[in-house]
Amino acid sequence: MLTLRQIEVVRAVMVAGSIAGAARLLAVAQPGISRTMKHLEDQLGIKLFLRKGGRYVPSPEAVGIFEQIHEVHKKIEDLQFSLGQLERGRGVELSFGSVPSIANVMVPRAVADIKRRYPDIRLDIDILKIEDAVDYVMLGRGEFVVMSYRFDHPSILFEPLAKGHLVCIVAPDHPFAARPFVTAEEIAACPLIGIDPADPYGGIMAGIFARDKLPYQIAIRARFGTTVVALVKQKLGTAVIDVFTVADVDRRDVAVVPIAEQTEFQTYIARRSDVALSSFAESLIASLRRIMVETVARA
CATH class of the missing domain: 1.10.10.10 (Winged helix-like DNA-binding domain superfamily/Winged helix DNA-binding domain)
Structure with missing residues (x-):
């Protein structure tokens, strides 16, 4: 032969x-x-x-x-x-979903990375509410969903993505802006924007308030991080938000202040347990994980 x-x-x-x-x-x-x-x-x-x-x-x-x-x-x-x-990714379409907090900044950076590697790949990105993730994965609308928390489901596999934490954001002329950190007690004393206990990130801060028996008032509820940031720019209150959403916020418009209490959380990739990921999906996830880890390290 x-x-x-x-x-x-x-x-x-x-x-x-x-x-x-x-x-x-x-x-x-x-x-x-x-x-x-x-x-x-x-x-x-x-x-x-x-x-x-x-x-x-x-x-x-x-x-x-x-x-x-x-x-x-x-x-x-x-x-x-x-x-x-x-x-080059020619003839390939990668579909996936993401919750807004990670889709705003982290996902575009990962997509830019994957397009440099596979210039001809097509991508279809869905911005999903957490409650829509199950149908998206189980009906095969995309290969995976980037999630801000996990839950139990017999047919969905949750793989750890990256850890993040919460930060306090205020207008540049706010008294907190020059502080090295703020406490939950100090945050609770301010008019708050967007902290909803039903939201995974909001639940972290609400848990701290409840543990320390701190009364707090949500002056404005806004579900999406980009809206919360815009409201803070208008000097309408103080907000607690995830570090990924504010990764590219202009610090001349918004001051980002560390929180004294522990606010760490884990993010995940959710996918069907009976379906293997494509190599293109794995490459994008690897890029996303690296970018998120680097973002937290620089924060």
Whole structure:
């Protein structure tokens, strides 16, 4: 049986018409081509080439073999072309969902990363409420959902993504703006924006308030982080928000202040447990995880 390397060498000799020419085509030394040809002819028991006018031409008994070699080489070229297209993501569409807090800043950064690696890949990104994630995954609308928390479901696998924490955001001229950190008690004494105990992140802060028996007043409820940030810019109150949402906020517009209490949380990738992720999905998740970890480290 001929190896792919032997096929490559024989075709190079056919095209170049000489051992030296074949060596140049393959960027190898002439002796290597000569040894391969001698070994192959000994193995087949026939002479593959004859010398005519200083060139190598197919022997009569090898003409049929060369036709087959040409077909094999053409199929290999087609395969290499298809693999090259796949390496660029050509013909691939990756669909996934994300909760807004991670979709606002982290997901676009990961998408930019994956597009540099696979320039031709198409992406379909759904921004989902937490309660919509189950249907999205189970109905196969996308490969996975980026989640801000996990829950028990017999058919959904939750894989840890990255840990984050909460921060306090205020207008630049707020008294908290110059502080190295603020406490839950200090935050609770302010008019608050967007802290909903039913929200995973809001539940963290509400839990701290309840533990410390701190009364607090939510002056404005706003579900999405971008809206919360915009409200703080208007000096309408103080907010507690996740570190990922404020990763690209202009600090001239909003001051980001650490919170003294422990507010760490874990994010997840949710996917069907009976369906394997594509290599493109795995690449995007790896980029997203790295970007999120780097964001927290810089915060």
